[in-house]
Amino acid sequence: MGVTSGSERGITGRAWRWALAAALVGAAAGCGARGPSDLTEYLPAQADIVVHADGRRVFKGDVFERIKKVRDASLPLRWGWDRLVKAGVDPERNVEEIVVGLTYGAETTDFGAVVRGAFVPRDVIAYFKEVAGKGGEIRTERHAGRDLHTATARKLALAVVSRRIVLVGTPAWVRLMLDRAEGKGPGVRSRPGFAALLGGAPKDQSIWGAAIVSDAARARAVKRDSVERLITGAVLGADLATGIRAQLTADCDSDAGPIELQKRLNGLVAQLRDMAEYFQPLGAEALAEGLGGGTKGKQFLVSLSVPMDKIELYLGMVAAGVKERNERRGPGAPSSAPAP
Numbered sequence: 001m002g003v004t005s006g007s008e009r010g011i012t013g014r015a016w017r018w019a020l021a022a023a024l025v026g027a028a029a030g031c032g033a034r035g036p037s038d039l040t041e042y043l044p045a046q047a048d049i050v051v052h053a054d055g056r057r058v059f060k061g062d063v064f065e066r067i068k069k070v071r072d073a074s075l076p077l078r079w080g081w082d083r084l085v086k087a088g089v090d091p092e093r094n095v096e097e098i099v100v101g102l103t104y105g106a107e108t109t110d111f112g113a114v115v116r117g118a119f120v121p122r123d124v125i126a127y128f129k130e131v132a133g134k135g136g137e138i139r140t141e142r143h144a145g146r147d148l149h150t151a152t153a154r155k156l157a158l159a160v161v162s163r164r165i166v167l168v169g170t171p172a173w174v175r176l177m178l179d180r181a182e183g184k185g186p187g188v189r190s191r192p193g194f195a196a197l198l199g200g201a202p203k204d205q206s207i208w209g210a211a212i213v214s215d216a217a218r219a220r221a222v223k224r225d226s227v228e229r230l231i232t233g234a235v236l237g238a239d240l241a242t243g244i245r246a247q248l249t250a251d252c253d254s255d256a257g258p259i260e261l262q263k264r265l266n267g268l269v270a271q272l273r274d275m276a277e278y279f280q281p282l283g284a285e286a287l288a289e290g291l292g293g294g295t296k297g298k299q300f301l302v303s304l305s306v307p308m309d310k311i312e313l314y315l316g317m318v319a320a321g322v323k324e325r326n327e328r329r330g331p332g333a334p335s336s337a338p339a340p
Contacts, residue, residue, distance in 0.1 A: 039052070039097060039098075039099040039114040039116060039165075040052070040099055040101075040187075040188060040189065040198060041180065041187055041189070042099070042112070042114045042161075042165075042167065042177045042180045042181060042187075043099065043101035043112060043114070043177065043180070043187060043188040044101070044112070044173060044176035044177065044179075044180060044185060044186070044187065044188065045185075045186035045187060045188055045190050045191050046103060046110065046173075046176070047101035047102065047103065047112075047188040048102065048103050048104040048105065048106075048211060048212055048213070048214060048217070049101065049102040049103075049104050049209065049210075049211040050099065050100070050101050050102075050188060050194075050198065050209055050210050050211070051099070051100045051102075051207065051208075051209035051236075052097065052098070052099050052201075052203075052207065052208050052209060053097065053098045053099075053100075053206065053207050054096075054097055054206050054207070055091065055095030055096050055097055055098060055117070056095075056096060056097075057206040057240070057241065058206050058207065058240060059091050059092045059095065060092070061206060061240045061241045061242075062240075062241060062242050062243070062308055063240040063241075063243070063244065063308070063311060064240065066308075066311055066312050066315045067315060069315060069316065069319045070315055070318050070319045070322060072319075073319040073320075073322040073323045073326070074322045074326070075326055084127075087123050087124065087126070087127035088119055088120045088123035088124060088127075089119065089123075089124060089127065094117045094118055094119050095115065095117050096116045096117050096118070097115075097116050098113060098114070098115050098116075099113070099114045100112070100113045100114075101113075101169075101173075101188060104211065104213075104214075104217060105213070105214065105216060105217025105220055105221070105228070106216070106217075110169070110170045110172060110173045111169050111170060111173065112167060112168070112169030112170070112173040112174060112176075112177050113167070113168045113169055114165065114166075114167055114177065115165070115166050115167075115168070116164055116165055117164065117166075118164065121160050121163070121166075124158075124166070125149060125158065125160070128149060128151070128158045128168075129149065129151075132151035132154045132156050132158075133151050133153070133154075134153070135153040135154075136151060136152040136153025136154065137151075137152050137153075138150065138151055138152075139152060143159070143175050143178050144175075144178040144179055144181065144182050144184075145182070146159050146160065146161065146178055146181075147159065147160070148171075148174060148175065148178065150171050155170060155171065156168070156169070156170065156171075157169065157170065157171040157174040157175075158174070159174050159177075159178055161178070161181045165181075167181075191212060193212060193232070193233060194210065194212050194233075197210035197211075197212060197233045197234075197235055198210045200235050200249075201235045201236070201237065202235070202237030202247075204237075205237035205238055205239050206238060206239050206240045206241065207236075207237070207238040207239075207240070208235070208236060208237045208238070209235070209236045210233065210234065210235045210236070211233060211234045211235075211236075212232070212233045213228050213231050213232055213233065227260075227261060227264060230250075230252050230253070230254075230257035230260060230261060231250045231251065231252055231253075231257070231261075232251050232252065232253050233250075233251045234248055234249060234250040234251065235248070235249050236248045242308055243305070243306055243307045243308040243311060244290075244304065244305065244306040244311065245303075245304070245305050245306075246303070246304045246305075247301065247302065247303045247304075248301070248302045248303075249299055249300070249301050249302075250299065250300045250301075250302070251298060251299055252298045252299065252300060253298070254298065255297065255298055257298065257300065258295035258296070258297075258298065258299060258300035259295060261293070261295075261300040262293050262294070262295055262300065265291065265293040265302065266293075268291070269288045269291055272285070272287050272288035272291075273285065273288045286306055286310045286314075287304070287306070290304050290305045290306045291303070291304055292304075292305075
């Protein structure tokens with residue numbers, strides 16, 4: 001949500017990458033009876049950020065259809081995707097919804113993903129052990145009456161809650177989520193203000209979420225002079241059906257907060273316009289054109305709209321560049337696909 005140090009960006013970036021990968025791997029574990037209707041109930045009170053994705057809308061939307069061109073042009077991406085499908089993890093067919101929780105601004109980053117789908121548990125557990133277990137061991141133990149599989153080298157864990165629900169994340173959080181599955185321990189909605197934020201998130205969007213800025217995170221933001229010091233919480237919604245349309249509403253602790261955020265957004269748009277000549281046809285200019293902001297009392301509203309034609313042009317250029325690099329490397333190049 002603001003300017004962070006290089007180490008924090010690295011930690012958070014790795015957490016998001018693992019969260020996405022873990023969610024796709026975890027999506028292969030359930031089939032049968034339905035789990036709780038609200039997957040956020042699995043997340044522990046330590047979560048600072050919650051994001052929900054409707055798998056059926058995301059993977060069947062026009063944006064993802066264009067992204068597949070890049071995936072298919074890249075040999076490593078195509079290889080990895082085919083391997084997922086072979087293991088019974090086909091996000092386009094089997095993933096119904098995913099909820100990811102994440103800490104923010106803490107010394108260490110924890111995360112957890114809750115996935116609902118229709119899959120074969122033994123296949124995804126085998127895949128998890130094969131992929132996550134590289135360079136270390138897989139330790140299996142019982143927690144809250146269920147098997148907990150931990151990849152020691154990756155510090156990643158997986159557990160099947162029911163035939164349609166699987167949990168993946170850092171080991172400490174998977175334990176907490178297993179406890180939540182039994183109705184034990186405080187959940188994210190028990191945090192003051194978080195239930196209201198989640199209630200105000202736009203549930204009709206392909207992706208929606210909420211974030212709360214803890215006192216500790218705000219104190220660190222003050223030292224860095226980053227925008228989190230102005231924000232107490234935020235809600236996000238994004239639709240990917242026919243282009244990218246996203247909106248974020250940030251709650252501030254004073255009327256001055258939205259004004260400063262507007263100034264910072266104006267500065268970002270100006271920088272994007274200056275960079276535009278290097279990022280055609282989508283890139284900086286399209287982002288600058290699509291970004292908008294406004295203030296409403298103690299709230300700051302940001303919107304982003306990128307039409308499908310610009311997305312298609314940009315992804316087409318990316319796919320062509322990937323294909324050209326593959327051709328230069330040749331079919332026998334070591335970087336053309338990961339080692340089996």
